[in-house]
Amino acid sequence: MPTIDCLIHDASLVVTCAGPAPRRGDGQRDLRIERSAVIAGSGGRIVFVGPASVCRERFTVAPDTVMIDATGCSVLPGFVDPHTHVVFAGDRRDELRRRLAGATYAEIAVEGGGILSTVRATRAAGEEALVQASRGRLAEMLRNGTTTCEAKSGYGLTLEAELKMLRAVKRLAAMQPVELSPTFLGAHEIPAEFRQDRAAYVRQVIDVMIPAVAREGLAEWCDVFCETGVFTPEESLAILRAGRQAGLRPRIHADELAASGGWRVAAELGARSADHLLFIDREGAAALAAAGVVATLLPIASFYLKLGRFAPARLLIDAGVPVALATDLNPGGGFSASMPFAITLACFAMDMTLEEAIVAATINAAYALDRQDRVGSLEPGKQLDAVLVSSEPIDLIRIGARAVKAVVKNGKVVAGN
Ligand SMILES: [Zn+2]
Secondary structure (H helix, E strand, O other), X not given: OOEEEEXXXXXXXXXXXXXXXXXXXXXXXXXXXXXXXXXXXXXXEEEEEEOHHHHHHHOEEEEEEEEEEOEOOEEEEOEEEOOOOOOOOOOOHHHHHHHXXXXXXXXXXXXXXXXXXXXXXXXXXXXXXXXXXXXXXXXXXXXXXXXXXXXXXXXXXXXXXXXXXXXXXXXXXXXXXXXXXXXXXXXOOXXXXXXXXXXXXXXXXXXXXXXXXXXXXXXXXXXXXXXXXXXXXXXXXXXXXXXXHOOOEEEEEEOOOOXXXXXXXXXXXXXXXXXXXXXXXXXXXXXXXXXXXXXXXXXXXXXXXXXXXXXXXXXXXXXXXOEEEOOOOEOOOEXXXXXXXXXXXXXXXXXXXXXXHHHHHOHHHHHHOOOOOXXXXXXXXXXXXXXXXXXXXXXXXXXXXXXXXXXXXXXXXXXXX
């Protein structure tokens, strides 16, 4: 009989999220719950999910098998966070205090704050300083149950500084448990030195940065901040097409602050994911559904930026668009590393059900990063990445209650006890 090296036992229930990905429409609420199941792993992979008695008949427990007692707990797939700006230098908490006192984002930007202030700090930081600054944030994500996340560049905006950010992502991936999916976001903003000649910056991204990033194998994805006042749909198309030619697959920041046409770009290119989408309408939702694009929604950003609205999750789900959730962790408006907080806002600000939000944070988020074959659900063949919630899954929305009891990555307990 084969031996297992990890066993999660005595859970009250296991939310497996097993089955097809992505989930859309009614499927978005399909959690596939197993009651009194154990999860057995070997070499970091799941080999069995089901009744303890069947597990005993099929597998041997060795003296050094890691036994994880989940008595009274629910076990969920490790959360996947498919949109983060976790790597950056500098500190914009002062801007936050000023915004709370009434300053607008535009006023702060005019005075040199906003993204460009993070760009200055990130350009000035060494690669090692970037790694150290970001490591604590990844640990925070892990404690909140995130076992896989996306990580973008986009605060360098020069060839060297963008490469430095992506090299920092690569080093971080090797030194801590959260698995990282790297994204090149050279088109995050027009840097100050190109404000008079934005076309020249777009050419720099296409002709210089994308080939260099691809040559070094530093990114899986190419992203653009397609938004009124940032990059136009035409510029976004050109950049994402160039990225795809170089092997960097497209994803996009779309329609966050206005109806900017980002969803059209996503649909035309068949981007893996269109993110934010506060201003998408019925036509846009139908186009994303037809093109098979995931809508990655970031309610934490809407909340902290006080945008006064949230993405129309119900419209998207009803149109058959698979919905994923992410934190948008970033220095200016993404002040939470917590997927449980994203789930909470999905339920209370976007009218999603708890089941829809959990699918959005696990299997659909894994699909948004093209990792649905490896993570996002608890089923044989996948990585043993799991979150132990101290009682029912709905405890995840009790912010402040420390619902996440322990986190398992590749069959090892990496946070909690
Ligand atoms: Zn973003």
